[in-house]
Amino acid sequence: MKRQGLLDLNEAVQHPGTKLRFELTTALTEEEDLDLIEPVTGTMDVVSTGNILLLKGNYQATCVLECARCGEPINQKVEFWMNDEFIVEGVASGYGTGEYAEVVEEEDYPLFHKNALMKDTYLRQGLLVNLPVQPLCEFGWDGPCPKAQAREAKKQQEQLGHPAMQKLRELVETEED
Numbered sequence: 001m002k003r004q005g006l007l008d009l010n011e012a013v014q015h016p017g018t019k020l021r022f023e024l025t026t027a028l029t030e031e032e033d034l035d036l037i038e039p040v041t042g043t044m045d046v047v048s049t050g051n052i053l054l055l056k057g058n059y060q061a062t063c064v065l066e067c068a069r070c071g072e073p074i075n076q077k078v079e080f081w082m083n084d085e086f087i088v089e090g091v092a093s094g095y096g097t098g099e100y101a102e103v104v105e106e107e108d109y110p111l112f113h114k115n116a117l118m119k120d121t122y123l124r125q126g127l128l129v130n131l132p133v134q135p136l137c138e139f140g141w142d143g144p145c146p147k148a149q150a151r152e153a154k155k156q157q158e159q160l161g162h163p164a165m166q167k168l169r170e171l172v173e174t175e176e177d
């Protein structure tokens with residue numbers, strides 16, 4: 001299991017009602033599918049109700065994406081909120097019963113190790129779902145993007161080279177003869 005980037009939230013889990021605030025930052029260096037220019041940074045507020053651990057944060061990052069129209073790399077700043085709830089089992093030790101509360105780990109997508117949040121995995125998930133589906137460079141969909149125009153011209157050229165089109169041209173040429 002990945003132990004990197006663990007953020008201990010045990011104090012919040014054992015003391016329901018106690019609000020904790022963390023300044024987070026991660027460069028997600030292990031991620032191959034994400035090219036970050038500026039790391040994910042943000043502030044996360046943590047509080048437990050006793051049964052539920054609430055995480056609320058506002059984050060931002062700058063990553064390199066590909067323009068959906070022309071394929072050129074663009075620097076995209078992404079800002080996003082994350083608002084998550086995790087089920088807590090057991091009685092918080094702060095109640096003095098000698099028991100101990102623990103965040104319930106989700107089997108298919110574990111984000112906790114004991115009461116420590118896998119910060120990198122968590123923030124990566126948040127960033128990925130908040131990336132623009134069709135990022136566009138400065139030319140947008142309709143602007144005079146030279147790359148996009150070159151690509152469209154090439155596509156037309158390729159269509160002209162289609163066998164059916166060639167046959168048509170041959171026919172035209174024979175008739176001209």
Ligand SMILES: [Zn+2]
Nearest residue numbers: 067069070137
């Ligand atoms: Zn573009």
